[in-house]
Amino acid sequence: MTGATGRVALVTGASSGIGAATARLLASRGMRVVVNYLRSDKPAEEVVADIAAAGGRAMAVQADVREVAAVEGMVExxxxxxxxxxxxxxxxxxxxxxxxxxxxxxEELGGKLNSEMHAAFAVTKAVLPSMTEQGWGRIVYLGTGLSRRPREGMIALGTAKAALEQFARYLAQELGPQGITVNVVAPGPVEDTRMAADVLDDALRQRQVAATPLGRLARPADVAQAVAFYATEDNAFMTGTTAAVDGGMSMY
Incomplete structure (x- = not known):
């Protein structure tokens, strides 16, 4: 991994699942990682301890990403x-x-849309000045395959993440001249995550596996690998893209 040493990476929602896997991976590649969490202080500190034990650098910072003042305080x-x-x-x-x-x-649909976009807006606004000043930055949003492939009961999440994907493309166009890339990683169902627990009973899980060419669901580490590519100098010329981490499910 080229040029990652010393970079500062902020990973929101990093106390478990995809966020924790991403924090550990970026730290292993030389970045100093901010493990953001809302309520899960002990799991967040465990991620920090794991990173430190492996020779990396990390800190846990509590902030509700839906609150502008909290986000600004975290970045400060x-x-x-x-x-x-x-x-x-x-x-x-x-x-x-x-x-x-x-x-x-x-309230359920509009509230999800508002909260999703407000959080993305707030965290991006807060980190943009330093990226712009140095003429280099990497922004990666976590989306979902549900924004393009509807599934029963998931209209609120799928619609909100579709809005986030288009937001990312507009930012990619605007920020490219400043050396900042903006991309989306869109997983299919991911084992051991809250989203999977919400929507996958055993029967649906087996149907998802059967429909996936690679024959299993994604793991948090699979998603983290895609995020890590987008987060470093290895990605020099991709912006405004969405990477489907779904074992081939999105081909159909």
Whole structure:
């Protein structure tokens, strides 16, 4: 991995699942990693301890990414310790309702859309000044295959993440001249995550596996590998793209 040493990476929602796997991987490649969490302080500190034990550098910082003041405070805390954020991995999963459109209220659908975009807006605004100043930055948003492949009950999440994907493309166009890339990693179902627990019973899980050419569901480490590529100098010429990490499921 070229040029990663010393870069500062902020990973939101990094106390478990994809976020934790990404934090560990980026740290193993020489980045100083900010492990953001909302309530899971002990798991976040465990991620930091794992990184330290492996010879890396990390800090855990609590912040609700839906709150502008909290996000600004987090970024200022990082700046005081390590300087500006070079890499943003926005992974935090904003709560959402699992329901059909018929049974859904506007508060559930509109609230998810608002919270999803407000969080992405807030964290991006907060890290952008230092990236712009140095003429280099990497922004990676976690999306979902559900934004393009509808599944029963997932209209709130799929619609909100579709909005996030288009937001990323507009940012990629605007920020490219400043040396900042913006990309999306869109997993299919991922083992050992809260989203999978929400939607996959045993029967549906087996159907998903059967429909996947590679014959299994994604693991957090699979998603982290794609994020890590986008987060470094290895990705010199890809921006405005969405990587489907789904074992080939999106071909159909």
């Amino acid at each position: 805390q990082v700046r005081a310790a390590w300087g500006g954020v070079d890499v943003l991995v926005h992974n935090a999963l904003i709560p959402y309702a699992v329901a059909s459109f018929r049974d859904m209220t506007w």
